Amino acid sequence: MQRLPHSKRPPYVTRGSIPLAALAISGLAAAQCPYPCWSELASDKFTYESFKATLEPPVSPPYEFSLPYPSQSTGALSAACNAQENPNVDLYRYDSENQTWGGPLTGPIYRYPTYLEVSQLSRGWKGIAVEVAYAGKVDSSNGHTLVESIFFHNERCYRASTEFGFSHYLKGLPGEDKIYFYYEINANCQPKGKCRVHGTQDTLTDTRVNVPIAIPSGPNSHGGSDWLYEAYLVDGGAKWHLRVVDPYKHETKGAPIEVNVQDFFRSIAIDYATHGAEGYVTATATRDGPLINSSDPPAMKILKIYAAK
Numbered sequence: 001m002q003r004l005p006h007s008k009r010p011p012y013v014t015r016g017s018i019p020l021a022a023l024a025i026s027g028l029a030a031a032q033c034p035y036p037c038w039s040e041l042a043s044d045k046f047t048y049e050s051f052k053a054t055l056e057p058p059v060s061p062p063y064e065f066s067l068p069y070p071s072q073s074t075g076a077l078s079a080a081c082n083a084q085e086n087p088n089v090d091l092y093r094y095d096s097e098n099q100t101w102g103g104p105l106t107g108p109i110y111r112y113p114t115y116l117e118v119s120q121l122s123r124g125w126k127g128i129a130v131e132v133a134y135a136g137k138v139d140s141s142n143g144h145t146l147v148e149s150i151f152f153h154n155e156r157c158y159r160a161s162t163e164f165g166f167s168h169y170l171k172g173l174p175g176e177d178k179i180y181f182y183y184e185i186n187a188n189c190q191p192k193g194k195c196r197v198h199g200t201q202d203t204l205t206d207t208r209v210n211v212p213i214a215i216p217s218g219p220n221s222h223g224g225s226d227w228l229y230e231a232y233l234v235d236g237g238a239k240w241h242l243r244v245v246d247p248y249k250h251e252t253k254g255a256p257i258e259v260n261v262q263d264f265f266r267s268i269a270i271d272y273a274t275h276g277a278e279g280y281v282t283a284t285a286t287r288d289g290p291l292i293n294s295s296d297p298p299a300m301k302i303l304k305i306y307a308a309k
Contacts, residue, residue, distance in 0.1 A: 127232025
């Protein structure tokens, strides 16, 4: 897996950047690191995956990951992340002709064309920040979508998972100059009836909130297109605090956004704000079909990923 050295330091001191010589005073350092205390996830903690085997996309300095439009002609069946990946959830398939559900399913399931980088299991998550540059476009719409996402998830294979993070949708339509911060329960459980509690068959409902955030149109203070997007819980888990930051001057771009946590996520947010979440982070580019050829193909280029602790 190709990895490149950092060409610059993080925009602010993180626990992940403390040298070994300072470990003796780590307790003092922790006390001096106010919330949110950002901890970097080093690139060597991630594993590259593609459901249909393709080489990892090349990356150029100073980026750590480059996730372009997936080049695979089709997706593939996944045996590792299969229909029984989550032992607490049974999957069903709807037969539209007979208007019936079949299941529970077993064995491999189909995955769309995808590039992804997934982290090791980590703990203490109260928020996420990503330094990323979005490039390229889709010239016009044909009904398909490319989704570029960086997000926390508590289920390794994403089925019926609890998530929060950032997504960028490209369809070749107006209004694609924004990303969305989102938080969600029972992700990937649409349509209703697809995911059911193992043993009871109670239906799990996919519920999600999207908050639009404008991608800055101008360059940052170093003339680049990379910006730092932050989201972390405040007020004991009652709200999400969102902002866009110049990663070099560490100045906020535009006004911060605070959004109330909705009822469906409230108990989860309180627990995360108190104890921190346990799970994984994935960066991915996924498409649900071929898009119209572009003169400037889309790509998501990532420099840093941080956890708020």
